Amino acid sequence: MKSNIGSACLLLLAAAAFAGNSNIPAIIPQPQKIECHDGVFLVTADTRVMVDSGSRITAKFLTDGLRPSTGYPLKTSDQYIGNAAIPGTILLTTKNADTNLGPEGYELIVTTNLVGIRAPKQTGLFYGVQTLFQLLPPEIYSTNLVKGLAWQIPCVQIQDWPRFPWRGFMLDVSRHFFNKAEVETFLDAMAMEKMNVFHWHLTDDHGWRIEIKKYPKLTSIGAWRAGVGFDFPSNSTTAYGPDGRYGGFYTQDDIRDVVKYAAARHITIVPEIEMPGHSTAALAAYPQYSCTGGPFEPLMTAGIFNGIYDPAKEQTFEFLSNVLAEVSELFPGKYI
Numbered sequence: 001m002k003s004n005i006g007s008a009c010l011l012l013l014a015a016a017a018f019a020g021n022s023n024i025p026a027i028i029p030q031p032q033k034i035e036c037h038d039g040v041f042l043v044t045a046d047t048r049v050m051v052d053s054g055s056r057i058t059a060k061f062l063t064d065g066l067r068p069s070t071g072y073p074l075k076t077s078d079q080y081i082g083n084a085a086i087p088g089t090i091l092l093t094t095k096n097a098d099t100n101l102g103p104e105g106y107e108l109i110v111t112t113n114l115v116g117i118r119a120p121k122q123t124g125l126f127y128g129v130q131t132l133f134q135l136l137p138p139e140i141y142s143t144n145l146v147k148g149l150a151w152q153i154p155c156v157q158i159q160d161w162p163r164f165p166w167r168g169f170m171l172d173v174s175r176h177f178f179n180k181a182e183v184e185t186f187l188d189a190m191a192m193e194k195m196n197v198f199h200w201h202l203t204d205d206h207g208w209r210i211e212i213k214k215y216p217k218l219t220s221i222g223a224w225r226a227g228v229g230f231d232f233p234s235n236s237t238t239a240y241g242p243d244g245r246y247g248g249f250y251t252q253d254d255i256r257d258v259v260k261y262a263a264a265r266h267i268t269i270v271p272e273i274e275m276p277g278h279s280t281a282a283l284a285a286y287p288q289y290s291c292t293g294g295p296f297e298p299l300m301t302a303g304i305f306n307g308i309y310d311p312a313k314e315q316t317f318e319f320l321s322n323v324l325a326e327v328s329e330l331f332p333g334k335y336i
Contacts, residue, residue: 105161
């Protein structure tokens with residue numbers, strides 16, 4: 001069930017793009033300015049990637065992304081050559097970029113013998129690389145070697161910058177758990193669409209998904225429920241514990257890994273810790289912070305959710321402060 005969700009989303013987005021002018025490459029989101037020209041640039045095993053010294057990480061993202069489907073171990077040189085054009089080269093640089101494009105903007109020029117991406121900052125350069133992938137045949141996203149295909153990029157001139165500073169995507173892992181690898185797949189899809197904020201819905205009535213060391217029962221009890229629920233068949237997921245309960249959670253090391261993975265794709269994570277209501281999972285573990293005193297674990301099993309923190313207890317605020325202290329240490333972003 002879960003492994004197909006990302007692919008389905010991308011197919012829908014691609015269909016929407018192709019529904020427009022078929023003469024314009026299907027780039028999502030649509031660039032601010034695009035001019036199409038005759039001819040193509042052909043990526044071959046001899047194509048070189050040239051970067052300035054500060055753009056090595058972005059260049060590696062490009063070459064790593066090109067290799068699985070093409071089989072080309074493209075060589076990278078960080079000996080920046082200014083404005084000189086070397087045939088058969090893909091150039092990535094922040095040198096001499098138009099600062100009016102802003103920190104997330106870029107310029108991409110494709111001619112028959114050169115590809116150049118310039119941006120004032122690495123985020124814009126990264127988004128230029130994402131556009132470059134979208135200009136290639138769609139088989140470029142294959143994780144397996146694709147033989148007998150010409151890896152052509154149409155000649156274009158693009159200037160692009162985002163229309164909105166907050167381009168968000170929310171994933172609810174409380175109602176249905178997605179493991180770390182699955183979350184990273186969503187982050188890859190976000191990067192492809194140049195989204196930059198991942199709203200990670202980590203807690204709700206239906207499950208507590210983040211390890212809090214001071215309160216271990218949040219995950220030993222609150223991360224699990226009797227079944228998958230929501231009228232889904234039990235075999236629609238494999239997220240069951242040894243005792244047969246449905247759920248799962250992320251260790252703090254898992255969280256750090258995902259934060260690092262997102263940052264490498266210029267994505268900020270905003271974690272959501274639900275309160276004061278929608279807190280049955282937390283209160284199943286610590287009913288002393290509730291309005292009624294529980295018990296809540298049988299309610300989770302029965303699919304009844306009415307957990308609300310008690311604002312009249314000083315201990316409630318101590319509990320929540322301790323939880324948020326650990327959360328804030330894990331997420332370097334501005335918002336929780």
